[in-house]
Amino acid sequence: MHWTVLPHSRLAVVGCAYGNLPALAACCDDAAAQGCGAVLGAGDYLGFCGHGGEMVALVRARLAAAVAGNHEQAVAAGEAVCGCGHDDPAQERLSCAAAAPQADGVDGPARAWLAALPHPLAVATPGGAVLLCHGSPAVVNAFLRREDLDRGQAGRWLVDSGCAVLACSHTGHPWVERLAVGRLAVNCGSAGRPADDGDPAVRYAIIDLGGAEPRAEIRRVAYDHTAWASQLRRDGREERFVAQLVEGRWARPAPAPARTLRSLACC
Ligand SMILES: [Fe+2]
Known part of the structure; x- marks a missing residue:
């Protein structure tokens, strides 16, 4: 287990920025205004917005500690995939298509920095330690969703690592769960894409x-998503991925006809 030490007990956790520079910067600004002493990164700084080189520079400038996400591991390995790990092959293909510009502007030194990112990382603070990961501490692209969270496993990760709080990302949906006395699990959501709820704001x-x-809370952060969407269109990004920043909904694969018919038959 990699460890680092920070002198702050009030921390922000950002994840899944996907190259969205103004959204991540807005989250960092909000964290500072809320009295956070440092910002931790839960992975997937790179993604569908491109601007990968600029995002690496932003993360290095504003985050005190960071773990790799599946996008960083893919770029570091020179692989043109997202590595999200969706069970649905159509969803995985869509995620890979979205991730096509993730390495935009990532030069050799930036790629070396990405390759050196740990996963997971324990962050010691004066008030206790945070077990920082992207998917789960065991698997970088595991989906830790609130509705099917294995609370026993989450508790064991914390006991085994000596940490008080588990902080993850990857799913895009933020949540906070108290596991036991003195222990929390937190998914920070996405600092680069809306939470698929019709609201263009991002979360951390x-x-x-x-x-x-x-204690933990989820922050909602509005930013100038209209201007950023215009920038991405000028960059030549696909409209189906740009639109989700404006509409607050994610692009999803169209349902297969047979599946649709089965659903209708059931109803
Ligand atoms: Fe991810």
């Missing part, structure tokens, strides 16, 4: 280890 998490019990 604040973790506060300064009290008797760790």
